[in-house]
Amino acid sequence: MPEPQDRPPEPSPPTSPAHRRSHQTARDLERYAGLFAQRTRVMRSSAMRDLMAITARPDVISLAGGLPDTSTFPPATFAAQMTRIAQESAAEALQYGPTEGFDETKAAVRMVMEAEGMSPEPEDIIVTTGGQQALDLIAKTLVDPGDVVVCEAPTYPGAVPVFCSYEAETHQVPMDDDGMRVDQLEELCERLASEGRKPKFIYSVPSFQNPAGVTLSLERRRRLVELARMREILVVEDNPYGLLRYEGEPQAPLYQLDGGDYVIYVGTLSKILSPGIRIGWAVAPPPVMEKIALGKQATDLCTSTLSQYFALEYFGEGRWRDYIGSLREIYRSRRDAMLEALDRHFPPQATWTRPHGGLFVWATLPDYIDTSDLLAKALRENVAFVPGAAAYVDGRRGSNSMRLNFSASTADEIREGVRRIGAVLSEQVQLYETITSEHRLPQPAQREPSGDVVPFRAPRGEA
Amino acid sequence: MRVAVLKGGSSLERQVSLRSAARVEDALASLGHEVAPIDADSDLVRSLKELRPDVAFIALHGPGGEDGTPQELLEILGVPYTGPGVAACIRCMDKVLAKHLLREAGVPTPDWVAFNSTAFRELGAADALEEIEARLGYPLVVKPAAQGSSLGVRFAASRDGVPEALVSALSYDDRVLLERHVPGRELAVSVLDGDPLPIVEARPKEEDRFNYEARYEIGRTEYLCPADLADDVAADVRDAASRTYSALGCTGFARVDLMLDTDGRPDVLEANAIPGLTDTSLFPMAADAAGIGFEELVSRIIELAVERRGAAEASRT
Numbered sequence: 098m099p100e101p102q103d104r105p106p107e108p109s110p111p112t113s114p115a116h117r118r119s120h121q122t123a124r125d126l127e128r129y130a131g132l133f134a135q136r137t138r139v140m141r142s143s144a145m146r147d148l149m150a151i152t153a154r155p156d157v158i159s160l161a162g163g164l165p166d167t168s169t170f171p172p173a174t175f176a177a178q179m180t181r182i183a184q185e186s187a188a189e190a191l192q193y194g195p196t197e198g199f200d201e202t203k204a205a206v207r208m209v210m211e212a213e214g215m216s217p218e219p220e221d222i223i224v225t226t227g228g229q230q231a232l233d234l235i236a237k238t239l240v241d242p243g244d245v246v247v248c249e250a251p252t253y254p255g256a257v258p259v260f261c262s263y264e265a266e267t268h269q270v271p272m273d274d275d276g277m278r279v280d281q282l283e284e285l286c287e288r289l290a291s292e293g294r295k296p297k298f299i300y301s302v303p304s305f306q307n308p309a310g311v312t313l314s315l316e317r318r319r320r321l322v323e324l325a326r327m328r329e330i331l332v333v334e335d336n337p338y339g340l341l342r343y344e345g346e347p348q349a350p351l352y353q354l355d356g357g358d359y360v361i362y363v364g365t366l367s368k369i370l371s372p373g374i375r376i377g378w379a380v381a382p383p384p385v386m387e388k389i390a391l392g393k394q395a396t397d398l399c400t401s402t403l404s405q406y407f408a409l410e411y412f413g414e415g416r417w418r419d420y421i422g423s424l425r426e427i428y429r430s431r432r433d434a435m436l437e438a439l440d441r442h443f444p445p446q447a448t449w450t451r452p453h454g455g456l457f458v459w460a461t462l463p464d465y466i467d468t469s470d471l472l473a474k475a476l477r478e479n480v481a482f483v484p485g486a487a488a489y490v491d492g493r494r495g496s497n498s499m500r501l502n503f504s505a506s507t508a509d510e511i512r513e514g515v516r517r518i519g520a521v522l523s524e525q526v527q528l529y530e531t532i533t534s535e536h537r538l539p540q541p542a543q544r545e546p547s548g549d550v551v552p553f554r555a556p557r558g559e560a
Numbered sequence: 561m562r563v564a565v566l567k568g569g570s571s572l573e574r575q576v577s578l579r580s581a582a583r584v585e586d587a588l589a590s591l592g593h594e595v596a597p598i599d600a601d602s603d604l605v606r607s608l609k610e611l612r613p614d615v616a617f618i619a620l621h622g623p624g625g626e627d628g629t630p631q632e633l634l635e636i637l638g639v640p641y642t643g644p645g646v647a648a649c650i651r652c653m654d655k656v657l658a659k660h661l662l663r664e665a666g667v668p669t670p671d672w673v674a675f676n677s678t679a680f681r682e683l684g685a686a687d688a689l690e691e692i693e694a695r696l697g698y699p700l701v702v703k704p705a706a707q708g709s710s711l712g713v714r715f716a717a718s719r720d721g722v723p724e725a726l727v728s729a730l731s732y733d734d735r736v737l738l739e740r741h742v743p744g745r746e747l748a749v750s751v752l753d754g755d756p757l758p759i760v761e762a763r764p765k766e767e768d769r770f771n772y773e774a775r776y777e778i779g780r781t782e783y784l785c786p787a788d789l790a791d792d793v794a795a796d797v798r799d800a801a802s803r804t805y806s807a808l809g810c811t812g813f814a815r816v817d818l819m820l821d822t823d824g825r826p827d828v829l830e831a832n833a834i835p836g837l838t839d840t841s842l843f844p845m846a847a848d849a850a851g852i853g854f855e856e857l858v859s860r861i862i863e864l865a866v867e868r869r870g871a872a873e874a875s876r877t
Contacts, residue, residue, distance in 0.1 A: 151575075465723065465727060474731040474732070528727055531680055
């Protein structure tokens with residue numbers, strides 16, 4: 098999935114101020130404030146954005162992004178493909194296209210999904226402007242204000258503003274090393290049922306979850322699909338990283354286990370080709386698909402035809418499997434570098450996940466460490482990560498955790514970045530211990546596990 | 561005039577600075593000045609030397625911007641600049657120094673103690689926490705000594721919360737202060753050339769109190785200007801702000817943040833040498849309430865900078 102929070106707004110270029118709309122007084126803004134839709138009140142704010150913007154400084158080693166390494170794509174291939182499009186299909190590539198996407202793009206989508214054992218009907222597929230739009234359209238189609246949506250705790254940070262902007266009441270279900278705690282999901286559904294309510298959908302990234310890096314076990318996948326069927330609840334399976342597995346056996350996607358009755362599938366080319374072309378897709382049962390297509394018509398009529406042409410050239414060339422293979426090699430070694438560096442540089446009070454694929458490691462620190470504050474300290478050492486609170490709908494929980502990305506930096510940068518974070522973290526841990534234990538101030542009473550931040554306390558060194 | 565607008569920099573308040581600067585640049589342009597925006601990086605001095613501006617408008621916030629650093633460089637280059645001078649910036653940015661000076665000048669400020677991390681690491685300062693809590697009581701406020709906005713500010717409701725709050729605050733600065741919490745109303749008085757502007761009251765939603773995000777977002781904090789205060793109370797508040805301004809040696813402008821305790825007495829928390837100038841900032845809001853539009857405000861600030869330079873040169877000769 099794309100990472101809107103990872104793309105800080107660039108400071109506006111020094112254009113001639115004469116062209117810029119004159120600014121308003123605070124009083125004028127108050128007037129606009131009265132015009133904003135209710136839903137803007139729940140949209141998450143820009144403070145995190147402000148901090149993340151600093152991470153874009155060139156001297157900062159950023160383990161904060163969620164970006165694939167597009168420098169691995171051969172420029173010559175890119176040039177050849179675009180040239181061919183210009184020479185052979187200029188008029189078509191510059192024209193509008195069908196709302197649901199070209200048949201050829203859908204065929205490419207099927208090829209990618211078949212690589213993970215799924216074979217959707219072409220008419221169930223809609224090509225979207227990135228997986229992010231698929232998420233937005235699904236929420237637009239299903240969610241009325243106050244409806245319940247369930248997702249993982251922590252969840253994909255980019256999903257938070259989507260659920261918020263449709264005013265969903267979002268519940269987060271904890272995870273452990275085997276992914277979402279489906280037993281707790283069942284309890285939640287039961288509790289909601291006793292109030293006469295039911296989630297509109299359950300959102301999950303089952304494989305190499307963003308941000309936690311964990312994968313839903315096969316047994317839990319089966320139970321989740323069964324739960325959806327029994328209770329007639331839709332599951333939105335977001336699978337951007339499924340093909341980026343570095344070890345272990347592939348797990349059957351929920352879509353495959355369910356057959357597509359209750360599972361809406363979201364895929365993307367962002368992590369296996371390019372996030373810049375903004376191509377994703379959704380697969381949904383026909384009645385849902387019809388509404389999603391209407392929603393897309395309202396949003397942007399169609400996904401960029403030029404991007405679709407580019408993708409088709411790429412898939413037509415037939416080497417896409419090799420390219421993914423090369424990405425796997427690169428990312429595997431970067432993941433290994435990160436895990437080694439964590440073992441070496443993080444204090445023993447910290448734990449972290451050991452992902453078998455994807456782009457992220459999730460670290461859990463002692464609960465007296467607030468990672469937003471730690472980020473401020475880390476930025477002085479020119480290194481950045483994503484504070485865990487970004488992955489929680491209330492923006493508060495998860496404050497002792499962090500997401501670390503290993504796809505967008507070289508192994509050397511990763512080692513150095515983790516070393517620096519480890520150093521500031523160790524300093525704060527020592528300081529806390531100095532204040533609490535060596536002296537007479539008692540250790541604060543152990544907090545009740547909130548049920549939301551229990552995961553990933555696996556002993557260090559265990560896979 | 562050719563006006564260099566210093567903005568950005570590497571502080572945590574970079575984005576706020578960029579928003580302040582954008583607004584200032586617009587105003588300067590419509591006032592007919594030649595505007596030269598400069599992002600404060602390692603080329604700052606070189607850029608200033610090449611540009612030779614008539615005056616520098618400092619729209620930087622936080623350490624490295626309002627702590628006297630760019631001010632000192634501008635002094636060396638002989639470029640007039642907006643806002644308080646080097647010494648006043650140093651006094652404002654260091655909350656501990658500021659509180660000592662306020663107390664010496666008889667300006668009320670809440671009780672406090674201050675430590676650097678060495679005191680905890682090497683001198684066993686934690687052993688004094690019992691005495692500290694006896695003196696300050698709970699809840700107490702823990703703040704980094706040098707940091708703008710509300711970054712790193714934490715409340716400790718009881719002893720259990722103190723170590724965590726200290727670790728948070730010490731993430732922003734090597735020195736922290738623990739301050740008695742003053743329950744009451746949150747006020748800000750912007751002072752322009754020694755004259756206090758109408759008082760702003762900030763009414764954050766309860767859960768957003770001292771929340772960095774809320775400060776810059778419409779709808780999260782309610783601002784009233786002029787604040788609804790009895791005449792004598794308002795006079796006391798303005799007086800406390802003016803005395804703070806002089807005690808710290810400010811020139812040009814500054815914003816004084818204070819609490820009005822439940823007995824209607826002002827207690828000064830801090831002074832900001834370079835308050836925000838964004839669309840939602842309190843200084844322009846207060847100026848507006850005094851009938852000074854943003855362009856006029858910017859114009860006055862520039863004039864004050866040039867006058868101060870002139871006065872300094874006159875006193876030297």
